[in-house]
Amino acid sequence: MIYIALGASDEIGGSCHYLDIQGTGLLLDTGIDPEADGIDGLPRLDIIEENPDYWVDHAFITHAHHDHIGAMPVVLQKFPHVIAHMSRATEQLAEILLPASARLQLRKQREGTSSADPLFYEEELDVYSYLYRPHELNTPFEVTGVRASVPIRASFYDAGHILGAVGILIEFESDGEERRYFYTGDTGMRAQTIIPGAVYPEPPIDVLLLESTLGADPESEKTTRRTEENGLGEAVATVLRRGGTVLLPVFALGRGQEIIALIDRYKNRGLIPEDTPIYTAGLMRAISDVYDKTRFSTPRLNQDFQVYGVPQGRLPRGQTATKLALSEPSIHVVGSGMMFERTISNRLAQQLVESEKNGIFMVSYTRPDSPGHRILEARRTGKGTKAVIDENKGPQPVRCDVERFRFSGHSHRRDLMELVERLNPERIILVHGETEARTWMKNNIEYFYPEIEVLSPQTGQVVEL
Numbered sequence: 148m149i150y151i152a153l154g155a156s157d158e159i160g161g162s163c164h165y166l167d168i169q170g171t172g173l174l175l176d177t178g179i180d181p182e183a184d185g186i187d188g189l190p191r192l193d194i195i196e197e198n199p200d201y202w203v204d205h206a207f208i209t210h211a212h213h214d215h216i217g218a219m220p221v222v223l224q225k226f227p228h229v230i231a232h233m234s235r236a237t238e239q240l241a242e243i244l245l246p247a248s249a250r251l252q253l254r255k256q257r258e259g260t261s262s263a264d265p266l267f268y269e270e271e272l273d274v275y276s277y278l279y280r281p282h283e284l285n286t287p288f289e290v291t292g293v294r295a296s297v298p299i300r301a302s303f304y305d306a307g308h309i310l311g312a313v314g315i316l317i318e319f320e321s322d323g324e325e326r327r328y329f330y331t332g333d334t335g336m337r338a339q340t341i342i343p344g345a346v347y348p349e350p351p352i353d354v355l356l357l358e359s360t361l362g363a364d365p366e367s368e369k370t371t372r373r374t375e376e377n378g379l380g381e382a383v384a385t386v387l388r389r390g391g392t393v394l395l396p397v398f399a400l401g402r403g404q405e406i407i408a409l410i411d412r413y414k415n416r417g418l419i420p421e422d423t424p425i426y427t428a429g430l431m432r433a434i435s436d437v438y439d440k441t442r443f444s445t446p447r448l449n450q451d452f453q454v455y456g457v458p459q460g461r462l463p464r465g466q467t468a469t470k471l472a473l474s475e476p477s478i479h480v481v482g483s484g485m486m487f488e489r490t491i492s493n494r495l496a497q498q499l500v501e502s503e504k505n506g507i508f509m510v511s512y513t514r515p516d517s518p519g520h521r522i523l524e525a526r527r528t529g530k531g532t533k534a535v536i537d538e539n540k541g542p543q544p545v546r547c548d549v550e551r552f553r554f555s556g557h558s559h560r561r562d563l564m565e566l567v568e569r570l571n572p573e574r575i576i577l578v579h580g581e582t583e584a585r586t587w588m589k590n591n592i593e594y595f596y597p598e599i600e601v602l603s604p605q606t607g608q609v610v611e612l
């Protein structure tokens with residue numbers, strides 16, 4: 148058996164792993180590095196293409212975040228015989244997100260904001276969709292490859308995190324012994340507002356591929372969901388009471404829907420007025436629809452809850468209409484989460500930031516080079532400190548409230564350590580974390596569980612299992 152990391156290994160980048168299990172070639176996730184453009188963001192599929200010993204039969208997609216699914220059309224272009232397995236909800240999300248990604252790539256090239264050619268076009272995607280195979284949770288299916296010597300079984304387990312997210316159990320026999328490999332995907336072990344916590348398999352597990360996103364984030368284990376939830380509720384209520392407008396920049400898939408559910412809680416508790424208008428926009432609305440349609444067929448904390456059960460208007464497009472919507476006390480839940488230029492949250496922030504009546508609250512991680520991070524830092528320095536939200540507009544004084552609240556869909560590192568203890572694998576391969584995060588995880592696992600072998604392979608490094 149062989150393992151090779153094909154995505155970036157020293158940063159989060161795109162997730163993509165190659166496994167050869169006695170002749171069956173598997174890709175675990177086909178992610179794109181969201182910070183890179185065009186082919187630079189692709190996983191190292193060339194490693195597979197250039198070696199005649201390597202071969203891919205099946206791809207497994209753990210969930211519909213871009214860093215796990217974004218390169219799937221490219222994989223299906225390069226290896227046209229590959230079948231792409233995913234949960235039914237992920238398939239439905241893919242039908243929305245991949246065409247949107249194709250359109251965005253084309254738009255960037257046409258606008259001149261990217262010199263990269265699009266990796267795929269919207270028209271191609273219909274053909275690939277015949278290669279998607281949706282599966283139910285906890286229902287094993289066979290994925291034995293054409294060159295394989297033993298049968299391989301796979302099963303999906305609920306990974307929490309976002310709608311449709313799964314971890315993958317792979318079972319096969321080797322030298323007369325049953326072997327079990329488990330890949331966590333992105334894992335949320337604790338309940339959010341809509342999506343419950345992960346439900347993973349029982350031990351024994353021989354090899355665990357473990358995500359380590361928050362491995363270097365001590366803050367996340369100190370904060371609790373309850374304090375963040377209360378903190379955000381208070382911050383929003385304060386702004387509304389003084390007649391201001393609230394902007395909550397979100398990722399369109401996952402955080403957006405969770406935040407709408409949270410606002411509903413605030414309204415039900417009487418923390419904010421029932422009739423406060425909520426506005427949403429863009430891709431998030433189509434995704435919310437999938438959340439609602441799948442509520443009886445996917446894990447939920449409350450199957451009766453519907454995102455569209457929370458009254459919300461579509462943010463109007465025109466300048467005058469937007470201005471009108473912003474002029475009344477209201478809540479705007481729009482992308483992008485980091486407020487990148489030429490997104491709706493960026494446009495609204497430019498209009499809200501200079502008045503001390505308003506509030507902009509980050510509910511996701513913000514990269515240091517993002518406008519979201521810049522206004523957060525400026526406001527920390529002092530009211531009126533200038534920050535650039537849009538290059539063309541130039542620096543603006545940040546007078547509104549700006550705060551960050553932690554609502555991660557990822558497990559913090561203590562939860563990951565508990566998972567290690569429970570599954571007690573022979574070996575762990577650390578994936579999906581920056582160097583610092585993986586180092587913390589490796590050191591701690593080796594200290595507390597010295598009998599477990601911990602690997603943190605570089606991209607392209609061949610690991611014999």
Ligand SMILES: [Zn+2]
Pocket residue numbers: 210212215308333
């Ligand atoms: Zn994810």
Ligand SMILES: [Zn+2]
Pocket residue numbers: 162212214215333579
């Ligand atoms: Zn991820």
